[in-house]
Amino acid sequence: MSTPEKSDLTNTAATPAAGRSDDDWRRELTPEEYHVLRQAGTERPYTGEYWDTHTAGAYNCRACGTELFTSKEKFDSHCGWPSFWAPLAEDRVRYIHDRTLGMERVEVRCANCDSHLGHVFEGEGYGTPTDQRYCINSISLKLVPAADDTGA
Numbered sequence: 001m002s003t004p005e006k007s008d009l010t011n012t013a014a015t016p017a018a019g020r021s022d023d024d025w026r027r028e029l030t031p032e033e034y035h036v037l038r039q040a041g042t043e044r045p046y047t048g049e050y051w052d053t054h055t056a057g058a059y060n061c062r063a064c065g066t067e068l069f070t071s072k073e074k075f076d077s078h079c080g081w082p083s084f085w086a087p088l089a090e091d092r093v094r095y096i097h098d099r100t101l102g103m104e105r106v107e108v109r110c111a112n113c114d115s116h117l118g119h120v121f122e123g124e125g126y127g128t129p130t131d132q133r134y135c136i137n138s139i140s141l142k143l144v145p146a147a148d149d150t151g152a
Helices: 022-028 031-037
Strands: 057-061 067-070 093-098 105-110 116-122 132-136 141-145
Touching (some): 022 031, 093 116
Antiparallel strands (some): 057 067, 105 116, 116 132
16 A cells, blocks of 8 residues: 555544553653654664664564554665565554654554554665555564474
């Protein structure tokens, strides 16, 4: 599915941060996680845990555990952050306008807890089925490796 047109983007909160107060988030997250997930910060490129990971599995929201992306949609964009060409399902994420830093971007948030994940870009010419790049902060994710199918 393509990114919603700007008129379709919502700026309304999903659930009230999965029932947690700001103080709860500060207690549950590291200062770095809090900065990115709750304050819409960005980690430096090529420093995150998953930017070049090729492990099969699911990528869950680090804040609430919701499964957001899978390794099947992950691709090497060489941008310094994990990149996916689609979320697991459209109802797992939500989109809002991001006009910070004088740019016009589409922010991606967890639909369950409203945590900042990153941004989605279109039309960059990647050879992916959607021509989209979900540029997601590693610190916003927790990789759950796939079960070993070998039976060993």
